[in-house]
Amino acid sequence: MPLLKKMLAQFGVEDKRVRLEWVSASEGERFASIVNDMTEEVRALGPFSRNDGGKHG
């Protein structure tokens, strides 16, 4: 995961767009709060433009 993040930084992908958490099936509340957190963080970053290949980026 840290290696993936180092590489994604080279591609200009913000750190907060990728997150790995382990959540047990019994931790419903924690799961919900992680998803909400992540949603808010990504919303704050705004849409991620995909680079689908083109002449000018």
Added chain:
Amino acid sequence: MAKLKLALYWAAACGGCDVAVLDINEKILDVANLADIVFWPIALDFKYHHVEAMPDKSIDVCLFNGAIRSSEQEHIAKMLRAKSKVLVSFGSCACFGGIPALANLTTRAEIMQRAYIEAPSNDNPNKTLPQTKVSVPEGELTLPELFDDVLTLAQVVPVEYFVPGCPPTVDLILKVVNALATNSLPPVGAIIASEKSLCDECDRKKEKKMISKIYRTHEIIPDAERCLLEQGLLCMGPATRGGCGALCVKVNIPCRGCFGPPPGVKDQGAKLISSIASIYETKDEKDIARMVDEVADPAGTFYRFGMSNSMLKRKRVQGK
């Protein structure tokens, strides 16, 4: 059977693919018996206007090497597509972007700045940059436009076959030549190489697939028998299509991944990161941080030949 009409072209490439065609040695005479070469800039003096004058679909096969990163290369790719019945994406640059596609980690503006202004060997006090048009007393001069993105051939025009490799090996080239000679080409869209990963054709000993340190190739001399990845070298074998005959690993050099991802793998770099994650022997944060430092340039290592063909394709340009 009438002789085939064969064209070869190079776009953003080093010339190695063209040399590889010559490396088939005396078999080149078989090619000459089989086909009339109607266009081959590295070897024969045909001009663009000769190709332009040919009727559509009049070239039987075109072996196109090199990535597409300029308006000239795009123009010729479209022209050769129209003139050719079968267009072959030949070599890693045409298939996946190749080494030139590492430029996708930067932008055209940054490349110009570095090459014409910052490079220590420059003497350019007026900070002149190449222009696509310039007027001189004799008239207007033009240059092709450099793109921000390095593209694969198939991202620009439809392609019938892919022959990977940096460069494609003699065996693969002969396979293509034989398929042409016997009119036994595979189904359209085929990648002419192996359907397995490089690890499947590597005969090194695989023992205990756990590593605790990653080395760069200049730091150790690896054992000649054991799996290179198990010795801590970043070998792209698990994430790379076979078909090359394991040439690099046979001479103690880890695979760099020039045959692209194996069947079923969408993203070559992501696949290798996943392979490393599963063989790294520690859960200690410090060890992991050290390992991340030991991989000096993950993007350039895991997508050395495959940037254009990867899921991300390039460094994200802010504001787009």
